[in-house]
Amino acid sequence: MSDPSKETDSEQTPEPDNVQTEYESVEQSPVNPKKRSIRAWLLFGLLALLVVLLTVRDDLRQNAAESSENAVRYVAFDMLGWSPRDLFIWRLRVAGLLDSPLGQRWAEAVDRAAEQPVQAVGQYRTTASFASDEVEAHVYQVRLERGEKLIWQFSRLDTSESRLYASLERREQNTQAWSTVTDLDADDATNSQVVSKAGDYRIVLQPELFANAEYSLAMANGGSLPFPVEGAGQRDIGSPFGVDRDGGARKHHGVDIFAEKGTPVTAVIDGYVRTGTGARGGEHVWLSGSMIGFGSARYYYAHLDSFAVESGDRVKKGDILGYVGNTGNAITTPPHLHFGIYSGGPVDPAPFLKPEPVLPDS
Numbered sequence: 001m002s003d004p005s006k007e008t009d010s011e012q013t014p015e016p017d018n019v020q021t022e023y024e025s026v027e028q029s030p031v032n033p034k035k036r037s038i039r040a041w042l043l044f045g046l047l048a049l050l051v052v053l054l055t056v057r058d059d060l061r062q063n064a065a066e067s068s069e070n071a072v073r074y075v076a077f078d079m080l081g082w083s084p085r086d087l088f089i090w091r092l093r094v095a096g097l098l099d100s101p102l103g104q105r106w107a108e109a110v111d112r113a114a115e116q117p118v119q120a121v122g123q124y125r126t127t128a129s130f131a132s133d134e135v136e137a138h139v140y141q142v143r144l145e146r147g148e149k150l151i152w153q154f155s156r157l158d159t160s161e162s163r164l165y166a167s168l169e170r171r172e173q174n175t176q177a178w179s180t181v182t183d184l185d186a187d188d189a190t191n192s193q194v195v196s197k198a199g200d201y202r203i204v205l206q207p208e209l210f211a212n213a214e215y216s217l218a219m220a221n222g223g224s225l226p227f228p229v230e231g232a233g234q235r236d237i238g239s240p241f242g243v244d245r246d247g248g249a250r251k252h253h254g255v256d257i258f259a260e261k262g263t264p265v266t267a268v269i270d271g272y273v274r275t276g277t278g279a280r281g282g283e284h285v286w287l288s289g290s291m292i293g294f295g296s297a298r299y300y301y302a303h304l305d306s307f308a309v310e311s312g313d314r315v316k317k318g319d320i321l322g323y324v325g326n327t328g329n330a331i332t333t334p335p336h337l338h339f340g341i342y343s344g345g346p347v348d349p350a351p352f353l354k355p356e357p358v359l360p361d362s
């Protein structure tokens with residue numbers, strides 16, 4: 001098939017590498033590690049002093065118990081960025097328990113469980129419990145591509161007041177360390193996370209020491225965008241991202257979705273459009289989340305037969321932008337939509353276009 005893409009068309013400007021895309025809103029911003037470490041030790045010292053005071057002075061302890069609890073929470077969560085689990089580990093350390101066999105066993109429970117994680121691919125649902133006399137963690141893992149969406153529903157089934165630590169963690173490709181993406185609330189709601197960095201993702205559950213806990217967890221993964229061609233699906237993607245073009249001189253920076261001429265193509269997000277005509281892309285539309293196209297991903301629809309929008313129009317997700325054709329350098333190929341995503345450079349649209357995830361029935 002001849003080359004229908006046109007990533008070097010004059011309409012296309014290179015994306016700055018530091019563009020924060022809309023899917024990265026949950027990411028933590030980096031903090032100077034040295035500064036953070038000094039601050040952490042200062043606060044650790046203050047907290048240790050507080051603990052010593054409260055241990056020595058009985059009278060202080062009575063009234064201060066509650067307010068010191070709040071102070072610890074404030075410092076740990078808001079200033080240090082600790083998770084509730086980090087705080088529990090700190091408490092074990094302060095209590096002298098972390099170096100005990102029991103404390104060690106608790107601290108290493110996640111690593112033990114991670115040796116044989118439950119594979120939660122596609123759709124997964126479970127009900128499980130922790131007994132107070134065991135020191136275990138549960139790990140549910142799935143590998144995800146950039147643009148996929150993970151959804152989950154997490155609920156506590158017991159009525160005890162004990163803590164059950166729960167977090168979503170990520171290990172990027174070619175790295176060993178896990179980092180927390182977000183803590184999970186046992187809120188019974190459907191939560192979601194769009195994947196901005198490919199890698200292994202896992203949900204980790206662990207109760208505090210000596211606690212009973214019972215929970216239900218449902219997970220599913222899939223795409224994060226609606227399909228951009230009406231009535232079409234993944235089976236209609238004929239030419240994948242990254243294959244050679246012009247005899248290897250360049251790569252295909254999108255996917256080709258084959259459909260009958262005149263089939264509507266639709267907006268994958270709410271945003272603004274710009275239309276144009278080029279030698280490669282023919283009649284094409286750029287869709288971006290903001291007016292100037294900065295600060296969000298941009299979506300490229302090429303080889304259209306005709307437009308349903310004009311430059312500057314504001315559109316809603318699902319609105320028709322134009323109709324499938326074979327304009328530009330697709331003139332000798334069957335009608336198709338060349339669909340591209342640009343966010344710090346071209347990104348493979350295929351994971352974004354998988355069917356959106358649905359939680360399995362209970």
Ligand SMILES: [Zn+2]
Nearest residue numbers: 004005256338
């Ligand atoms: Zn193409």
